[in-house]
Amino acid sequence: xxxxxxxxxxxxxxxxxxxxxxxxxxxxxxxxxxxxxxxxxxxxxxxxxxxxxxxxxxxxxxxxxxxxxxxxxxxxxxxxxxxxxxxxxxxxxxxxxxxxxxxxxxxxxxxxxxxxxxxxxxxxxxxxxxxxxxxxxxxxxxxxxxxxxxxxxxxxxxxxxxxxxxxxxxxxxxxxxxxxxxxxxxxxxxxxxxxxxxxxxxxxxxxxxxxxxxxxxxxxxxxxxxxxxxxxxxxxxxxxxxxxxxxxxxxxxxxxxxxxxxxxxxxxxxxxxxxxxxxxxxxxxxxxxxxxxxxxxxxxxxxxxxxxxxxxxxxxxxxxxxxxxxxxxxxxxxxxxxxxxxxxxxxxxxxxxxxxxxxxxxxxxxxxxxxxxxxxxxxxxxxxxxxxxxxxxxxxxxxxx
Amino acid sequence: xxxxxxxxxxxxxxxxxxxxxxxxxxxxxxxxxxxxxxxxxxxxxxxxxxxxxxxxxxxxxxxxxxxxxxxxxxxxxxxxxxxxxxxxxxxxxxxxxxxxxxxxxxxxxxxxxxxxxxxxxxxxxxxxxxxxxxxxxxxxxxxxxxxxxxxxxxxxxxxxxxxxxxxxxxxxxxxxxxxxxxxxxxxxxxxxxxxxxxxxxxxxxxxxxxxxxxxxxxxxxxxxxxxxxxxxxxxxxxxxxxxxxxxxxxxxxxxxxxxxxxxxxxxxxxxxxxxxxxxxxxxxxxxxxxxxxxxxxxxxxxxxxxxxxxxxxxxxxxxxxxxxxxxxxxxxxxxxxxxxxxxxxxxxxxxxxxxxxxxxxxxxxxxxxxxxxxxxxxxxxxxxxxxxxxxxxxxxxxxxxxxxxx
Numbered sequence: 001x002x003x004x005x006x007x008x009x010x011x012x013x014x015x016x017x018x019x020x021x022x023x024x025x026x027x028x029x030x031x032x033x034x035x036x037x038x039x040x041x042x043x044x045x046x047x048x049x050x051x052x053x054x055x056x057x058x059x060x061x062x063x064x065x066x067x068x069x070x071x072x073x074x075x076x077x078x079x080x081x082x083x084x085x086x087x088x089x090x091x092x093x094x095x096x097x098x099x100x101x102x103x104x105x106x107x108x109x110x111x112x113x114x115x116x117x118x119x120x121x122x123x124x125x126x127x128x129x130x131x132x133x134x135x136x137x138x139x140x141x142x143x144x145x146x147x148x149x150x151x152x153x154x155x156x157x158x159x160x161x162x163x164x165x166x167x168x169x170x171x172x173x174x175x176x177x178x179x180x181x182x183x184x185x186x187x188x189x190x191x192x193x194x195x196x197x198x199x200x201x202x203x204x205x206x207x208x209x210x211x212x213x214x215x216x217x218x219x220x221x222x223x224x225x226x227x228x229x230x231x232x233x234x235x236x237x238x239x240x241x242x243x244x245x246x247x248x249x250x251x252x253x254x255x256x257x258x259x260x261x262x263x264x265x266x267x268x269x270x271x272x273x274x275x276x277x278x279x280x281x282x283x284x285x286x287x288x289x290x291x292x293x294x295x296x297x298x299x300x301x302x303x304x305x306x307x308x309x310x311x312x313x314x315x316x317x318x319x320x321x322x323x324x325x326x327x328x329x330x331x332x333x334x335x336x337x338x339x340x341x342x343x344x345x346x347x348x349x350x351x352x353x354x355x356x357x358x359x360x361x362x363x364x365x366x367x368x369x370x371x372x373x374x375x376x377x378x379x380x381x382x383x384x385x386x387x388x389x390x391x392x393x394x395x396x397x398x399x400x401x
Numbered sequence: 402x403x404x405x406x407x408x409x410x411x412x413x414x415x416x417x418x419x420x421x422x423x424x425x426x427x428x429x430x431x432x433x434x435x436x437x438x439x440x441x442x443x444x445x446x447x448x449x450x451x452x453x454x455x456x457x458x459x460x461x462x463x464x465x466x467x468x469x470x471x472x473x474x475x476x477x478x479x480x481x482x483x484x485x486x487x488x489x490x491x492x493x494x495x496x497x498x499x500x501x502x503x504x505x506x507x508x509x510x511x512x513x514x515x516x517x518x519x520x521x522x523x524x525x526x527x528x529x530x531x532x533x534x535x536x537x538x539x540x541x542x543x544x545x546x547x548x549x550x551x552x553x554x555x556x557x558x559x560x561x562x563x564x565x566x567x568x569x570x571x572x573x574x575x576x577x578x579x580x581x582x583x584x585x586x587x588x589x590x591x592x593x594x595x596x597x598x599x600x601x602x603x604x605x606x607x608x609x610x611x612x613x614x615x616x617x618x619x620x621x622x623x624x625x626x627x628x629x630x631x632x633x634x635x636x637x638x639x640x641x642x643x644x645x646x647x648x649x650x651x652x653x654x655x656x657x658x659x660x661x662x663x664x665x666x667x668x669x670x671x672x673x674x675x676x677x678x679x680x681x682x683x684x685x686x687x688x689x690x691x692x693x694x695x696x697x698x699x700x701x702x703x704x705x706x707x708x709x710x711x712x713x714x715x716x717x718x719x720x721x722x723x724x725x726x727x728x729x730x731x732x733x734x735x736x737x738x739x740x741x742x743x744x745x746x747x748x749x750x751x752x753x754x755x756x757x758x759x760x761x762x763x764x765x766x767x768x769x770x771x772x773x774x775x776x777x778x779x780x781x782x783x784x785x786x787x788x789x790x791x792x793x794x795x796x797x798x799x800x801x802x803x804x805x806x807x
Contacts (some may be wrong), residue, residue, distance in 0.1 A: 061424070063424070063425030063426070064425070064426055065426060065427075065428050065429060066425060066426065066427050066428025066429075067425070067428065068425050190520060191463075191465075193520065194463040194464045194465065194468075194519070194520075195461075195463060196460075196461040196462075196463055196466075197461070198461040198475055198476055198478075198479065246520060255521050256520050256521045259520075291518075291520050293517060293518050293522075293523065293524045294517060294518070294519065294520060295472075295474065295475060295479075295517050296490060297474070297475060297479060342488075342489070342490045343490070344488075344489040344490045344492065345488075345489050345490070347757065347759070350757075374424075381482055382482075383482060383488050383490075383755075383756065383757030383758075384757045384758055385482060385483065385754055385755060385756075385757055385758065386754055386758075389426045390426075391424050391425060391426055392424070393424060
């Protein structure tokens with residue numbers, strides 16, 4: 001960890017002395033699939049690489065039922081991007097994330113891209129599966145909210161990346177763009193229904209570091225996405241990711257049936273007509289083949305999503321920062337980890353959370369955001385007992401550097 | 402102008418932050434909660450309570466940490482949400498014993514069915530034609546007070562031959578205690594057996610016995626107290642899981658037992674309400690209190706907070722014949738198949754907050770209202786049931802209101 005930080009800081013120090021260009025502008029015509037390259041980078045004359053990254057930190061004060069853990073401070077992630085144009089239409093980018101103060105270091109993306117035609121690009125390496133929008137477009141500075149969307153991190157376990165290959169392409173005509181992506185990667189494993197969360201928990205597979213070395217069961221995981229964008233109104237995407245998640249045989253001996261996990265997502269982002277108000281949202285459906293003989297505590301259907309409404313109330317020079325923006329924002333989100341009914345009673349299975357998050361954000365520049373969120377969660381346990389309301393205030397920043 | 406607006410906004414936000422404590426949703430009234438420690442624990446005891454709370458409510462077993470391979474639930478909290486009564490989805494099935502004595506299936510699947518299994522395994526099935534009972538998990542509250550009572554106190558209410566002629570006997574369930582049971586001065590041995598006081602048939606002699614059984618039979622978790630996985634019917638060669646035993650540390654078991662011992666007793670609500678006072682009088686008049694003994698006082702305990710405390714569980718911890726309607730044909734220890742331990746009534750009014758907005762009463766959750774539960778009382782309780790039935794509708798409601806206040 002220390003060595004890694006030293007290396008990064010050393011590289012940063014050396015390269016910063018040669019910094020020539022700040023590509024701080026974000027391409028507004030890009031689609032969600034371009035998010036991985038649609039970031040501010042610094043490039044240098046004498047180095048064949050461009051560097052970037054972001055840092056976020058925040059404080060939280062949460063409580064429920066009259067009890068609070070008090071005020072605490074977090075540094076959820078420090079992320080470094082390194083990209084390189086190897087040759088014309090051949091490029092490489094990696095994203096390395098240090099989470100929770102370095103407790104976890106993850107290569108979230110490390111892929112090689114080669115363009116044969118705008119509609120036919122090849123990508124291989126550690127890729128972020130294009131399921132929903134948030135998984136590929138998760139940089140903190142792009143969002144007005146401190147917490148990542150619940151469903152996008154606990155049903156789709158963003159950032160969900162894996163080793164594999166695939167193709168993608170994009171075309172645009174007049175005010176429309178169309179894109180597709182298709183990848184084969186390693187997938188999930190049986191731990192998703194053996195989690196200490198006491199519910200089907202797709203993020204559990206992220207704990208399996210071997211997924212970058214080998215598939216858990218030898219069956220490739222397929223991810224497909226298509227998106228269409230109107231440059232005036234916005235983009236909508238449809239994606240699916242599925243495959244067999246469990247180890248059903250070993251050494252030629254059958255251990256279990258092949259059990260599938262399928263995740264379908266719809267995402268959109270755009271502006272309300274005749275308004276500067278932005279809408280961003282994603283909704284996810286996951287179907288999991290949980291053995292009928294396992295506990296119903298572990299659901300076989302999960303649902304959830306969010307919608308962010310962001311309205312800039314001031315966009316002008318503020319405190320000597322040109323082009324500053326003050327936003328009012330609201331996030332509405334919902335996640336249900338166990339859709340269905342109890343076999344014993346026919347009653348509804350709950351295990352869900354609703355959240356409302358009003359927010360104020362201030363952007364002295366497009367790459368930096370100061371955020372104040374007021375979060376209210378209503379959570380009901382699997383039986384549907386009276387909901388536990390959790391309320392909290394969060395303040396923090398997220399900035400590209 | 403802009404600067405002023407920004408300063409004003411910042412000032413408002415600062416006030417907002419400073420007022421953090423005001424943001425937190427208020428705590429429910431203490432008498433609305435089943436969980437929480439008894440008053441008067443020392444700091445050291447508070448720490449042990451918290452460790453036990455984590456073991457009970459937060460520790461979820463997985464196949465990697467020893468769950469199963471055959472089990473009923475993956476954690477204690479799954480069956481006792483909020484320390485309250487359980488739901489039919491975690492109802493247990495016990496089988497095999499049709500008469501007082503030993504369970505003939507104790508080494509072949511009994512006494513409990515493990516009706517779930519980790520992936521790749523087939524759960525246990527009931528042997529054809531075997532006797533069985535379904536058992537809904539009880540609430541955990543106030544258990545330390547019940548455990549602290551002496552055998553002599555319990556026996557003072559026993560009347561096996563109904564010498565007082567009130568139609569109510571009340572007998573203790575003498576059971577064979579496990580090897581790790583260490584008798585205390587207040588325990589009385591009879592032919593090598595001890596009085597059970599926990600479980601629907603009172604088959605567990607103390608909370609350690611109850612807890613070790615639950616780890617093993619409910620979750621398939623081995624401990625130093627009982628290092629064997631539960632036996633599975635017709636699978637004598639069933640390999641255990643691949644997790645080193647014991648799967649739970651003795652310290653964790655002891656912390657959990659301490660947690661159960663020191664959970665507070667439920668607090669009655671609206672006890673000064675006239676209808677509830679009248680309901681309590683009717684409860685006594687109908688002789689419900691002959692078995693549902695309202696009040697006890699603990700002797701001196703090693704936990705000061707449990708010493709010399711008067712509490713109101715509404716149970717005598719004895720077995721009573723409840724009639725043929727509740728006779729499943731299954732039993733444990735020296736109990737007859739129609740005999741059930743008087744369940745404590747404290748916390749009854751809060752049951753729906755742990756059972757998903759409904760209530761499931763009696764030993765297997767078959768009653769979905771207090772009125773239904775009363776109607777199912779037979780045997781020694783038949784007279785009380787009839788007295789309730791003969792009350793006016795208004796008085797019946799008052800008696801039920803009293804029960805809901807507990």
